[in-house]
């Protein structure tokens with residue numbers, strides 16, 4: 001019996017039990033679809049995060065407070081609190097081009113009857129430069145406005161959309177942030193949805209206004225710095241570390257607890273996390289593929305029992321062990337491959353749906369599809385072997401006697 | 404005759420052990436069958452007739468003793484060799500037909516050829532010829548359930564003969580048939596015998612044994628009588 005004939009034979013016996021065959025392939029289908037959709041989701045998310053980190057610009061350094069060990073807790077205040085004085089000191093560095101200190105708080109924004117909770121970010125006039133942002137309408141606040149603690153605000157695209165028909169209508173309007181009036185002087189260009197957070201859903205005000213007037217805080221969340229060039233990144237990193245120690249009268253051998261990260265560092269960390277996440281999702285999905293395989297084995301065992309007599313007849317007229325084995329393995333593999341094909345189709349559809357209808361993003365690539373298909377083949381083979389060998393080992397006389 | 408006969412069972416024993424108990428289904432059976440003979444086998448139920456047929460049909464191996472079929476020592480054959488012998492040299496007809504219910508009459512007849520690896524066209528042609536020989540060309544596309552008992556048995560005879568076996572084994576081939584279809588089937592057997600086919604047939608009825616030219620009588624796993632007419 002050649003391969004085509006075996007295949008036709010197995011398709012025939014699968015067709016004889018349509019519903020059962022379909023339900024069995026469903027297990028594999030869900031497994032394969034899960035692998036494809038979840039891997040697409042993992043890759044989509046991580047590529048988005050990567051893109052948003054890349055958009056930070058390659059000259060960027062970010063200083064944030066780090067963790068202080070327990071025995072240094074009482075000195076924590078001076079060892080890892082960032083201040084505006086630090087920011088000013090860093091801006092005087094040779095290797096540094098621009099500095100944007102940052103405070104972030106949740107805030108309530110009101111215009112006429114409309115009300116929106118968003119992120120209020122305080123920063124310096126150099127923000128645009130440091131953060132690679134573009135003003136779409138109006139302008140960013142300048143150094144003078146910042147120094148004078150003026151109540152001016154630049155809106156993110158999402159907030160502007162919320163309140164105004166068009167960006168140009170927003171300029172000059174007065175909105176309230178936590179009951180304090182601010183004049184809208186600019187609106188930022190849309191940055192797009194970037195993975196973990198919507199970068200467009202925020203308002204930006206001068207940092208001094210934020211610290212002294214709006215929130216009454218002394219400490220800042222982070223300092224964003226841009227180095228004069230990408231080649232100066234290492235030098236800038238060292239100098240920043242040194243200045244932060246000088247600012248605190250800490251000797252160069254002692255530790256301060258700041259985290260100074262560059263875009264490339266953040267990028268590689270994010271990529272690693274992305275890979276891990278994708279791997280985890282694929283692992284979870286693989287479990288369902290495995291469960292589907294058990295379903296196939298289960299059905300094949302039932303089928304062997306039901307068809308004991310058929311096996312006996314086939315053996316009596318000259319089928320060898322391997323011919324019977326082949327028949328049942330091809331049946332199992334056909335089941336799982338059909339499931340695999342349906343799973344690919346379903347998984348791709350699901351990925352598209354997720355991408356289109358949810359804020360999540362998916363990235364489809366050929367590798368997981370090939371893997372999923374190959375594994376569905378393998379699952380059929382592995383889980384088909386035992387039932388098939390059981391069938392092939394049946395004693396013809398006993399099998400013939402079976403009712 | 405100096406040559407070995409077509410079938411030679413040499414002091415064959417078959418013992419089934421169920422638990423403590425040992426059942427001697429066959430004791431020291433010696434049978435020789437020449438080419439072209441038509442042998443009927445009779446005996447009360449449980450006397451060992453089917454056990455011998457299964458051994459002859461290479462579905463089972465003797466516990467002790469030798470079996471030569473067409474000069475080949477079957478007792479030493481491997482499982483795959485037995486499958487090959489069943490496929491090429493033996494045609495088996497069962498009391499309950501043993502057709503595959505999901506296949507058409509023609510496909511059932513094709514099955515042995517499928518396992519001998521014959522090409523599709525040739526296979527189809529041979530199967531059609533075999534069906535024609537038993538007078539069922541007009542029902543070749545029917546499933547077994549759409550056929551009468553007599554027709555089903557004729558399909559199974561066609562299947563048994565399609566590979567041109569050296570021997571046709573039939574274990575109570577008319578046991579499930581009425582008297583009219585029994586006659587039809589026996590006429591086919593007689594024709595086959597006249598054409599030179601070697602046939603061994605188990606039956607309960609003396610009238611049916613009449614068709615054969617030799618009668619072997621079983622009792623308690625032993626041959627008690629072996630008469631050529």
Ligand SMILES: Nc1ncnc2c1ncn2[C@@H]1O[C@H](COP(=O)(O)OP(=O)(O)O)[C@@H](O)[C@H]1O
Pocket residue numbers: 419420421426427428446447448449450451452453454455
């Ligand atoms: N697989 C088996 N296990 C145990 N005993 C068996 C088996 N097959 C047949 N026998 C016993 O062997 C004896 C002969 O059986 P069988 O050849 O079927 O008789 P019959 O002449 O009716 O065809 C009987 O006693 C039967 O019970």
Ligand SMILES: [Mg+2]
Pocket residue numbers: 452453454
């Ligand atoms: Mg019997």
